[in-house]
Amino acid sequence: MSELKQFHLKTLRCFQSQTIRTATAAVYMLLGALPVEAEIHKKQLSLLYSILASENTKLKNLLERQMTVNARNSDSFFSRTQEILMYYNLPTISEFKDQLSSKIQWKKDINRSIADKWSTILQKEMEEKSTLKRCNIQMLKIHEVHPVWRTLPPLTFEVKKANIKARFLTGTYLLQEHIQRFTGNTEEQKCQLCQIEKEDMLHFMLRCPALNEQRQKVLPELKQRIVNTIGQKKWHEHFNGNKELLMQTIIDCTKLEKNIPTINQETAIEIEKNKQKAVL
Ligand SMILES: [Zn+2]
Numbered sequence: 001m002s003e004l005k006q007f008h009l010k011t012l013r014c015f016q017s018q019t020i021r022t023a024t025a026a027v028y029m030l031l032g033a034l035p036v037e038a039e040i041h042k043k044q045l046s047l048l049y050s051i052l053a054s055e056n057t058k059l060k061n062l063l064e065r066q067m068t069v070n071a072r073n074s075d076s077f078f079s080r081t082q083e084i085l086m087y088y089n090l091p092t093i094s095e096f097k098d099q100l101s102s103k104i105q106w107k108k109d110i111n112r113s114i115a116d117k118w119s120t121i122l123q124k125e126m127e128e129k130s131t132l133k134r135c136n137i138q139m140l141k142i143h144e145v146h147p148v149w150r151t152l153p154p155l156t157f158e159v160k161k162a163n164i165k166a167r168f169l170t171g172t173y174l175l176q177e178h179i180q181r182f183t184g185n186t187e188e189q190k191c192q193l194c195q196i197e198k199e200d201m202l203h204f205m206l207r208c209p210a211l212n213e214q215r216q217k218v219l220p221e222l223k224q225r226i227v228n229t230i231g232q233k234k235w236h237e238h239f240n241g242n243k244e245l246l247m248q249t250i251i252d253c254t255k256l257e258k259n260i261p262t263i264n265q266e267t268a269i270e271i272e273k274n275k276q277k278a279v280l
Pocket residue numbers: 191192193194195196197199203207208209210
């Protein structure tokens with residue numbers, strides 16, 4: 001199981017060009033993917049439904065016998081399945097046996113319970129990671145893909161840009177500040193493009209003169225988009241002197257709703273799409 005889990009995680013990480021330093025929960029949640037153990041739970045519960053719905057008397061007798069004799073044996077399929085049902089706060093096998101819904105309804109209920117449970121677990125794990133402070137964690141749900149991937153046009157160049165964006169989102173894009181953190185040598189922390197000051201997130205995103213030309217292709221349009229939504233006055237109120245908020249907008253504008261309620265999820269996704277057209 002552990003090997004399977006590692007393989008699955010490595011595959012999801014590779015899809016997104018994420019590094020080994022990316023928080024595990026973020027690897028799942030940016031894609032809205034379930035961990036492999038939850039996928040196995042789904043299969044087990046699907047098999048349980050087939051047994052419960054079967055008209056085969058032998059199978060029904062086997063179920064009764066196993067539930068009586070092997071109720072506490074953790075190697076038994078039924079005992080293990082009972083534990084899975086409890087884990088997801090679902091009714092017991094006996095309760096299902098008494099009142100079995102249609103297969104479509106069953107699948108819907110099970111999938112929803114599993115997705116809700118894992119959304120909560122993974123969101124909580126993400127909240128504990130300081131690298132993910134710029135990521136809008138509450139928006140992430142199982143079966144929902146983050147806009148960084150969802151709004152992506154199918155072009156190699158766009159995918160490369162999105163890979164970098166996803167690294168900013170998960171706090172794993174390596175800047176000189178991180179690379180040289182342990183050397184203590186402030187000279188070496190300098191931005192290699194301009195050699196003027198330390199290369200940290202603020203420098204890279206908003207200050208580096210070497211990237212000014214690229215920035216000018218993006219920021220005025222981004223600003224205009226936000227001004228169109230909230231008005232010039234609100235723009236000054238929120239963004240003047242607030243470089244952190246501007247960085248947040250560039251990295252994950254879906255989190256702006258907390259500061260500026262008028263930028264709701266729908267507007268944020270539109271801004272995100274617009275950003276895809278530009279360089280950042
Ligand atoms: Zn620089």
